Amino acid sequence: xxxxxxxxLMGAMVLGVAGLFLMFAYTTADxxxxxxxxxxxxxxxxxxxxxxxxxxxxxxxxxxxxxxxxDPETYLARVTLSVEPSVKLPADTSASITSEGLLGxxxxxxxxxxxxxxxxxxxxxxxxxxxxxxxxxxxxxVFSSGQAGGESPKQ
Numbered sequence: 001x002x003x004x005x006x007x008x009l010m011g012a013m014v015l016g017v018a019g020l021f022l023m024f025a026y027t028t029a030d031x032x033x034x035x036x037x038x039x040x041x042x043x044x045x046x047x048x049x050x051x052x053x054x055x056x057x058x059x060x061x062x063x064x065x066x067x068x069x070x071d072p073e074t075y076l077a078r079v080t081l082s083v084e085p086s087v088k089l090p091a092d093t094s095a096s097i098t099s100e101g102l103l104g105x106x107x108x109x110x111x112x113x114x115x116x117x118x119x120x121x122x123x124x125x126x127x128x129x130x131x132x133x134x135x136x137x138x139x140x141x142v143f144s145s146g147q148a149g150g151e152s153p154k155q
Contacts, residue, residue, distance in 0.1 A: 047131025096129035
């Protein structure tokens with residue numbers, strides 16, 4: 001076989017594998033999804049939550065974080081969520097910002113309430129719990145345990 005033909009076939013194979021990888025990454029990351037209805041929630045702090053983070057219900061991804069902005073009147077973080085149209089949320093649903101672990105990212109965890117009225121597109125999730133800052137909590141633990149064991153009892 002001709003050397004240039006082998007190089008051409010190898011190049012085509014590399015491009016084909018790269019194309020398959022890009023297609024896999026695109027479908028896995030849900031970058032093409034734009035459907036869903038939007039609701040929002042206000043938080044005192046969002047921690048490491050980012051645009052594109054998951055919105056989960058019972059551990060299953062049902063949407064994404066679309067926007068984060070500061071409300072200039074209340075100084076709260078307004079987080080806009082896009083939720084799959086097939087998932088109807090009760091009006092008393094609560095939202096908390098949860099961490100996947102020490103090295104994982106944050107996501108919004110929804111807990112449905114028992115209200116018979118459903119949250120409408122553009123509606124507000126009223127009950128929220130802010131992100132827990134693990135670094136700050138660890139720092140408090142280290143400093144408080146150092147103070148507790150600092151002195152020995154007098155006899």
